[in-house]
Structures are given as C-alpha cells and as structure tokens.
Amino acid sequence: MSLQISSVRSGFVGEISGIDIAHPLDAATIAALWQAIDRYAVLVFRGQRLDDESQMAFAQQFGELEIPRSGQADVKRRLRPEISDISNLDPENHLRGRDDPRRFDQLGNRLWHTDGSFRRVPACLSMLYAHRVPGPSPVGNGETEFADMRVAYDTLPNDTKSEIADLVALHDIAWSRAQLGFSQLLFGEKQALPPVPQRLVRMHPGSGRKTLYVAAHASEIVGWPLPDGRLLLRELMEHATRQEFVYGHVWREGDLVIWDNRCTMHRGRHFDERQVRDLRRVTTRDTASTLEQVA
Ligand code: OGA
Ligand code: MN
Numbered sequence: 001m002s003l004q005i006s007s008v009r010s011g012f013v014g015e016i017s018g019i020d021i022a023h024p025l026d027a028a029t030i031a032a033l034w035q036a037i038d039r040y041a042v043l044v045f046r047g048q049r050l051d052d053e054s055q056m057a058f059a060q061q062f063g064e065l066e067i068p069r070s071g072q073a074d075v076k077r078r079l080r081p082e083i084s085d086i087s088n089l090d091p092e093n094h095l096r097g098r099d100d101p102r103r104f105d106q107l108g109n110r111l112w113h114t115d116g117s118f119r120r121v122p123a124c125l126s127m128l129y130a131h132r133v134p135g136p137s138p139v140g141n142g143e144t145e146f147a148d149m150r151v152a153y154d155t156l157p158n159d160t161k162s163e164i165a166d167l168v169a170l171h172d173i174a175w176s177r178a179q180l181g182f183s184q185l186l187f188g189e190k191q192a193l194p195p196v197p198q199r200l201v202r203m204h205p206g207s208g209r210k211t212l213y214v215a216a217h218a219s220e221i222v223g224w225p226l227p228d229g230r231l232l233l234r235e236l237m238e239h240a241t242r243q244e245f246v247y248g249h250v251w252r253e254g255d256l257v258i259w260d261n262r263c264t265m266h267r268g269r270h271f272d273e274r275q276v277r278d279l280r281r282v283t284t285r286d287t288a289s290t291l292e293q294v295a
Helices: 029-038 050-062 101-110 147-155 158-164 174-178 226-240
Strands: 004-009 012-017 041-044 084-087 123-133 144-148 168-171 196-199 199-206 209-213 218-221 246-249 255-261 264-268 278-285
Touching: 004 029, 012 029, 012 144, 029 041, 029 255, 029 264, 041 246, 050 123, 050 278, 101 174, 101 264, 144 147, 144 209, 147 209, 255 264
Parallel strands: 012 041
Antiparallel strands: 004 012, 041 255, 084 278, 123 255, 123 278, 144 246, 144 264, 168 196, 168 218, 199 209
C-alpha cells in the first residue's frame, strides 16, 4: 500500500496520493482512509477517473448510501437516483436558466451547511467528484469552502460551551430554502421531511472530539424563544466560519473530495453560470439520530 497523506492545514484537510479509488480497496486501505477522515475531516484525492458506478462502489465501502431528495421524488433527473446532481445542467444536459426552480433549490448550497442534517438519521460522509469545472471568472471560480467544526467548538468561550452543552436544534430543509426567499418545496418534502431534532454539540466517535453541529437548515433551539434560538445559531455559525477555520477547495477535473458531515460545514461559491460545472455527489448515512448518540 503506497497511500500517502499530506496535511493541507494542520489537522484539517488531508490530501491523499498513491491510490486509485476506481477499484475495490483492501481492508487495510479502508482502515487507513477512515483514520485519515477521523483526523482531517476533509480528504482530497486528485486525478481520479470515476464514473457514476465506480463512485458509488467506492462510497459503499464506507457505509450505506443516502438517496438524495430528488432521487426519491417523481421528477425527471439527469443521473441515477443515488447520485446528487451538483451541476447547472438539466436532464437534457443543457445549462439551467436563471429562473429554473431547481437552480433556486441548489442555491441553498451556497449557505453554510452540513449535508442531510434535516434527516432524522443524518448524513455521514459526502463524496463529491468533479467531472467538469468552470474556468476562473470575475464573479468567482466555484470553489467549495469547508469549516472545521471541531476547532470551532474548541475555541468557544467556556461559558458558551456550558450554555449549549445539552441544547437541541430543529433542522428543516424548508428553512434553509426560505432564507433565500425560495418557499417552493420541489420534491414533496413537506410530508417526507418534517423538521427534526439534532444535538447542537456532538461527540465525534472516530476522534473522541466534541464538535458543533449547526447548519443553514437549523431553524430553532428547542425550548427557547424563536428569536433567541436563531440569534444563537447565527452567532455560532459566524464563529465557526471565521477565515482561519476555513479551507477553500479549488476544483480540478478528476478531484474527489470527501467530507465528514458530522464535524464540518461547507458551502459552494459563485461561478460563471454560462459555463458548465458538473460535480456529482454520493453520500453515506450515519447510523442513528444524533439524539441517540453519545454526547
Ligand atoms: C454539496 C454541496 C457545494 C458546491 O455537494 O453538498 O453543498 O460547491 N456542494 O457545489
Ligand atoms: Mn452540501
């Protein structure tokens, strides 16, 4: 096994080299990658050649797959149901128009979030692969930014740590979209995805570290007046996304990036939407609601 890891930031974001992930990996390599995930929270693999099937097969070595919202709905899709289509293309491979509701739904990804926190059993690992990336442009390059929520927790004042230790937030896909003024739920989520409770402070099982679990989906703190809860959530997110806790990934075609949704937040950045950006994500599920996990 010639796997090598170099740390992009100390303790956050590992760049992996020396492996081809398009083929099944042996148990020792999977174990080494889990160790790297537990340590670095975000892993970058450059120069990979994956199709949708090999991307799924790679992800399945790390857990059960989560089916995206649109994959569960009766809508026309460009890709198979297990793949989240993080592109600006419609099912006919044409660029989506500015007023396309599916584009509005995707703009929710530009808000700091963690994937699937609005599900009772939330997401564990997201694995995003770049098929085509837009060139640099004056409006932006379509980077994805990541924030280290373990460091965010560690650097909170002790009084705040005590205040939030046992709090529970409600997470709601409708709320993250409503913040952008987009109130149409496209995939019948009103019944399928009601708000769910999640712990605000989690223990990350692989590292034993505490981590803040907040996201644009978090709409209120259970038992608190609505404005107080929203202010707290906003303040925690502002703290967590200070530039020194953030890594911006500049995409190249052939990059696969894994992030651990249990202890990171991320957001997409602007790009020239007249150019194609075709990224595809496969996501694994955690094993239980955060309420059932050790705090
Ligand atoms: C995602 C996501 C942001 C981006 O795939 O979950 O939020 O940069 N992506 O496309
Ligand atoms: Mn996301």
